[in-house]
Amino acid sequence: MSFDGSFIHSMRQELAALLQTGRVSRINQPYPNELILTIRAHGKNHQLLLSANPTYARVQITQIPYVNPAVPTNFAMIMRKHLNGAILTEIKQLENDRVLHFGFTGRNELGDQTKLLLIVEIMARHSNITLVNQADNKIIDAIKHVGSDVNRYRLLLPGAIYINPPKQTLQNPFTKSSFDDISQLLIDYPNVDVLAGALQKTIQGLGKDTAMALAKTLHKDSNVEKNFKTFFQQFNAPKPTLSHIGTNKINFTAFPYPDTDKNEEYSSLSDLLDAYFANRAQRDRVREQGAVLIQVVKKQLKKNRTKLKRLKKDLQATENADEYRIKGEILTTYLNRVNRGMTSIELPNYYENNAPIKIKLSNQQSPSENAQKYFKRYQKLKSAVKFLNEQIQLTAQEIDYFENIQSQIELAKPEDLVDIRYELEQGHYLKDHEQHKKKKHKRRKINRPEKFTSTDGTEILVGKNNLQNERLTMHTADKRETWLHTKNIPGSHVIIRSFDPSQTTIEEAANLAAYFSKAQHATKVPVDYTKVKNIRKPNGTKPGYVIYDSQQTLLVTPDPKLINQLSEATKTK
Structure with missing residues (x-):
């Protein structure tokens, strides 16, 4: 599962065949560490994705749509200045290392021809994308600036001389001609796991999984040279493969590795990476861009959960309210037995067959004042019960609201975060940095709900956050259409755009409602469905909150394959 030097060897060939001699027509930086x-x-x-993401660094052609920021970054502007209209002349790999050089020819402001190198280094948290002028080998800019305080070996700053990453003393497997050392490794390390580690220290560009696959291949028989060459020749004619290992682990490789099963083959390495990284990279982008939102939601949840515990504790303390009333009434009945200066007295409790009850008294107050004190405490606690119950209900609603927001962030695409941020700003949970600007405030446009198509061709709309949910249910949907939502579980509003949907469409829409909810990974999720005319929004409630009646309930288990199928049907419609 590593984008190692050997995988890059295959990817370089794929990119060269598709892109070489092509012209750059557009440059965007939709995410902080990624350039398209x-x-x-x-x-x-072709959309060439260059990623310096610490977790998902890679180079590929992608079909996954992206959303550009409203204002381009400085790095994107510099890339546009130098690379717009440039011709891609070559793509080279630095030996079998995780470094790709994209050579471009372009024109500067004076019309003179320039030669530029766009260098992508795929090295986990040290990954970077750097534009270099080939004439003087000076860095024009890098997506991550690295100063001397971080790296003493080389600077990655505008104007600095570009220096390649430290050269490895390992052997390039694609140019290797002698195999005596490999034979010796097989003798020294008969165990496959240990051999794989030794191969990583000998051969350049081997990730852990590739080293293990090579070790297993070499163990087949004594013909070391043949097995070694056969293994690496497969990188020249890749069969992009997604392998399912165990229950949850998935691995992408340039060809099927030994001892893997449930393999899925793809037409290209780029398609393979799109399938593997689509959800993973999106979740990472959401975490990166929604960090402030996630922090606000966690803070509000923690605050309200603590408040709810305190309120319930206070409510529990009011359960003794009747005890104060009873003591006050008994004192009033037997005032003639109470003398000023007493600190306590035992009197018959006529509520419990005249059993004696001990009542504490203040020696500074008269008998009547002591009785009134108990009545006042009773009234105070009685009033507190009503207040506490109201506060408990309001606090529980706040917790439900923020759990819903939390669920929406987990399910969101990066573009959906804009709506969630706007909602939190409107609710004064998050400061609106735009409100103090002098320019006229414009009404923000809410993103459209996501579209799906059922197997019988019916359109299904899914709101991805509260603002989308409210607009979809209360404004977009026809009163005769069908509305769905998970029962008592935070999730999306789903609308079937049909007055009389088939049972199959209702079940598929219910699957969408369950998938886009907090119960995405659960089984037998209850989903309510009813006509839109049965939906009502109480005055003063938060965005997306509705009540409904006349519903029916389905139990469904979210199926990601079905969701993809319904999504693909929309694209091809």
Whole structure:
């Protein structure tokens, strides 16, 4: 599962065949550590994704749509200045290392031809994307600036001389001609796991999984040279494979590795990476861009959960309210037995067959004042019960609201975060940095709900956050259409755009409602459905909150394959 040097060897060939001689037509930086170059080559546009993400660093052609920020970054502007209209002349790999060089020819402001290198280093948290002028080998800019305080070996700053990463003393497997050392490793390390570790220290560009696959291949028989060459020749004619290992682990490889099963083959390495990284990279982008939102929601949940515990504790203390009333009434009945200066007295409790009850008294107050004191305490606690119950209900609603927001962030695409941020700003949970600007405040546009198509061709709409949910249910949907939502579970509003949907469509829409909810990974999720005319929004409630009646309930288990199928049907419609 590593984007290692050997995998990059295969990817370089794929990219060169598709992109070489192409022209850069567009440059965008949708996410902080990722650059997308749209390259027109062989009559087709290709989106080349260059990622320096610490977790998902890679280079590929992607079909996954992205949303650009309202204002381009400085790095994106510099890339546009130097690379817009440039021709991609070559793609080279630095030996079998995790470094790719994209060579471009372009024109500067004076019309003179320039040669530029866009260098992508895929090295986990040290990954970077750097633009270098080939004429003087000076750095024009890098997506991550690295100063001398971080790296003493080399600077990655504008104007600095570009220096390659420290050269490895390991052997390039694609140019290796002698195999005596590999034979010796097999003798020294008969155990496959230990051999794999030794191979990583000998051969360049081997991730852990590739080293293990090579070790297993070498163990087949004594023909070391043949097995070694056969293994690496497969990187020149890849069969992109997604392997399911165990219950939850999935691995992507350039070809099927030994001892893997449930393999899925893809037409290209880029398609393979899209399938593997689609959800993983999106979750990472959401965490990165929604960090402030996540922090606000966690803070509000912690505050309200603590408040709820305190309120319940206070409510529990009011359960003794009747005891104060009874003591006050008994004191009033037997005032003639009470003398000023007493600190306590035992009197018959006529509520419990005249059993004696001990009552504490204040020696500074008269008998009548002592009785009134108990009545006042009773009234105070009685009033507190009503107040506490109201506060408990309001606090529980706040917790439900923020649990819903938390669930929406977990399920959100990066573009959905804009709506969630706006909602939190409107609720004064998050400071609106735009409100103090002098320019006229414009009404923000809410993103559209996500579209799906059922197997019988019916359109299904899914709101991805509270603002989308409210607009979808209360404004977009026809009163005769069908509305769905998980029962008593935070989730999306789902609308079937049909007055008389089939049972199959209702079940598929229920699957969407369950999938886009907090119960995404659960089984037998209850989903309510009813006509939109039965939905009502109480005055003063938060966005997305509705009540409904005349519902029916389905039990469904969220099926990601079905969700993908319904999504793909929309794209091809």
